Amino acid sequence: MSRHQEYPGDYNALHVREAISDVVQASNLTAKQRGDSAKPAVEKLSLWLYDQGLLPEDLGQLIDLVTIPSFLDQANLGNIVRNLYPATPVDDDIVIRVIGCLGHGKLKPSLAIQGALLKWLVMIHHIIDNQAVLSSAYSVLFNLLDTAGIRKQLCHLLALITRRRHVRPYRIQNLLSLSRQTGNDPAVTGLLRVFKDYYPEIIVGEATRAKASAFKHPDPQWRERLDEIQQDHAARSINRAERPxxxxxxxxxxxxxxxxxxxxxxxxxxxxxxxxxxxxxxxxxxxxxxxxxxxxxxxxxxxxxxxxxxxxxxxxxxxxxxxxxxxxxxxxxxxxxxxxxxxxxxxxxxxLQTYVSSTKTFPPIFFIFFNEYLKIWDGHSGRDFVLTILSYMPLVNFSELFTGIFQPLEAKILDNTINSQLQLFEFYTNLLRRWTIFLASLEQKSAQASTIVADLVAHVNNLCLTIAQTSPTASTHSRILDFYDETAILASNPKLQHHTRIMIPPSPLVYILHFSLSPSILSRLCGILSKYKQGFQKAMATSRSEYTPTYINEFNGFLMDICNCIWRSRAFNNTDVNSHGCLVPRSLSQNLNSYVNDLNMGASLPMLFSLSYSPVLGLLAVSYFRELEEEELERGSDNLGIRHAGPVTRASLNSLINNRGLKLGWDDYRLGVLSYLEKKGMAGVGELMYNTMTNVMKRRSAMMTS
Incomplete structure (x- = not known):
């Protein structure tokens, strides 16, 4: 942060600086010249400092006040030092100014104030902006150990900053000598023990066996207040960069x-x-x-x-x-x-979250821990931590996972709200994603992986159906597809296919997503099914396929029904091979068809879900055709005597040709729409059509080579 930054939000910089100004002015006058005590001004300042803390510029001004000779008495100076709460990380120059005031001399503060400043350095050690500044001054600090008045605070600070490079033979000798001179001063003994940790074979004898200072935090309550001030300041500083x-x-x-x-x-x-x-x-x-x-x-x-x-x-x-x-x-x-x-x-x-996130491991003891912890957990406190940690669980027997972790976890989290369902679902998605990464790293086939992953997917399938019906929104559908993106990777990736079997989504879920009102959802669904098809094609190429004809026919039904809707204008048809009619009962589809015919729309029910009429793709299809017409007009063509008025059909295209409209074949139009969708970031529809319908792929290949 800038040294001249103002206090943010509701911090009253004017009041703080007025209080500092009053104290500085009082410090320049003798008690006789002031006529009254400086104590009220110092106490007023102390209240402001305790309440708001200090930004660097104001902190520097007060450090100068207590380190440079003035007419303030020691009690008031001590009061100021005790309330130096930095609101931001402490700059190097502040630390250097404090270290520079230590020692003997007429221009130095009293030893009591020096001790208070050293204690302050200990308490703000963790927020010093550049920790190396204290290390650079190690020699200066060490050489001041002869000063008895500040020895205790010096030893504590040196214990905090000592590293192996600081432990030198001459310093060890000096400490041993000082320990003997001071009658085994506990502070010196404590510092000696820090030195001994680095070189236990050198420091021997009785010196380190005496009573030693524990070097605990001097004032935990002061530290708590400091943390509150720093956190409040960070929350109010909109442009403050996070310090990782x-x-x-x-x-x-x-x-x-x-x-x-x-x-x-x-x-x-x-x-x-x-x-x-x-x-x-x-x-x-x-x-x-x-x-x-x-x-x-x-x-x-x-x-x-x-x-x-x-x-x-x-x-x-x-x-x-x-x-x-x-x-x-x-x-x-x-x-x-x-x-x-x-x-x-x-x-x-x-x-625990930091540990698993950093090491990407989940020790067996974590299972025992959470098996017990979930029994007393309230389901709310630390929920993000719990879900993140558990998402690193390794591939183990699913029944053990379900009984020990999943079942109690769901019982604690689910509260009949969509938010709790989505949180749980996101956990399962992250877990499957990490299992996928783990399987991709294996060189040999995992014996149990196929069963474990299949059981997990089957369990989550039911949750997906619940979520899709509880919250039928594009956002929810997108999160559901996040999960099936992972299952599609398992189904289609050559390295992962031999670890797991292909687990298709539940039929009702596929049709719920298919009839979503979002083109991106439809495209993602088609792209996922296309990857499944690639996986099945490779699996069925061998005579040892584990998939039954019934299972294959169920999946093929998805493909046939979607192609019937989008490409073949035969929505809800259940007479084709493998078609399921989108699970719509035949009696209902007949009633709907009769209703549509009575409306005299010029299109039957099966046509209303095709590229041109679909409530999801219709706007994109007509936009594509409009762009073709605009391009024709920009070329200055005189052949465009009429523009298309409604949804494009085979008959309407023939009519345009006969009436000096845009000349475009029916198949070229549909392939063009698929390409247009791909340019708009929705390539999934085309991928499914190309991979499912051989004649469509042939026409596309012919167009690309022509």
Missing amino acids: LDAFRVARNGANGKGSGLLLEVHTSNATENSVTLEEIESVDGFVKNLERIELPNQLIAVLGDPLLQKLLALKPHAEAHRRASNWLSSYGQDLMSGESGIDPADGLDM
Whole structure:
């Protein structure tokens, strides 16, 4: 963000800056010159800071106020430091100014203020814009450890920023010497233990066995308020760019804004001079360059929450890491079920989602965890997390999946609303998509995949029928076709065909989608059926086909009925081979036909679903014909003496030719409409006609070669 950006939304920048101005003005005058105390002005400013936080420019002004000598007393300066809540990431120059004020000297702040500023750096460490700035100042900070007044805060800050490259023999010696001089100061001992983690074979003796500081967060309530201010500011900043978690640095508690402390951080102690720790990696180049030399951290459970460690284990698999993660999850699950974990389940679900999304794995312990968790889940909290995690489930016995996961999941989610049905359906679509990707990666045929996938598709078929009737909209139909896009890939992809059998959609669903009022839905349906046909043709080419004649005839009925409607002007005909009459009872179709004839429309019922008359394709068909006429007029042709007045038929085209209208054959017109649909992004109709009707393919080939 710009250093001069105004407070967004309802932030009152004028009041904040007026309060800062009042305090700055008071700091330039002695108490005698002011005539009254500066305390009211400082308290007013503190209230504004607690309520709204500070943007970089105002934060810089206050840092100058507390680090440069002024006439404000220490109590008021301390009050200001305690309320320095940055609303944005903290700039490098702010950190440098704070570090520059440390130490002894007449122009330096008091040691109490220096300690407060160091404590502030510890508390805002996770939101410093450039973490390297503290590392660059490591020597300066370390050399200040002789100053007893700020030693505790310095040790805490150094413990946070210490990496293996900072641990040098002379620093180890200095710390050991300082520890002896201070009588095993707990803060120094704590820092020594951090050093020892990097070089356990060097730091020996009694020095690290004394009582040590735990280096916990100095003020959790202050941190909570800081998080609230940062989140509120982010929500109000419309143009604020999202700051993603750096995938090539180890994650620290709070780096992503949560700070739940659910998992241990990455920390490596078994490093040597020839190895590299994950903590030292700061970029993708460093990660790639040192991949073979990186040592695994102490606590491999950190893999659940650290993207960099997840990448390392993905490239260098380690069975022990996954075993430890499974054991931890088992323990966490038991605590969660008993209500003794003391942790918000949403944090755990968020962590599990990050893990499965990054590693693309679903450990067996996850089955046990969710088998129990779904029993106590309310069906609403963390629903997106649950559905995303479960969509990574591997191919396992469907009956086990249904009993242990799907059935309780549906019982918790479905509430007789279309939204709950669509959420569940989207989950099944994502699950099938990931299974498809997995099967595509296999070199050998999976023995159980065909049965498992077939059972899943059969289960989802019923849900599709329910959704199609509950919400008969183009949007819903499109989401249904997303699922059958995946089944069509399984049916037609040569590499996937030997893993699974072809599972066709339910007949009623095909006709519901066919009679949708959206041309894109009709086109997608036709394209999917065309892929199914390609799969069946390849399967039937061998004598070992597993498909019964009844099953094949059911699918062929879809093709014949759609071709009868669109191409042959024989909608609802059930006398052709394999035709089903779109499942419309013969008595009903006869009654409808009589009704249409009584209207004297000039077309029978079967014609009303053809290219020219169809309520779905009719507008596109007439638009195509109008464009042909316009092109003829633009060429300056004198032969176009009359334009077509209504839906195009074989008879109307012949009439046009005899009356100086556009000269176009019936077959050429229909092929032209198919090409026009393809140009409009609806190629599926043509694909089905070409793949199903041999004479149509021949005519198209003749047109393309002529």
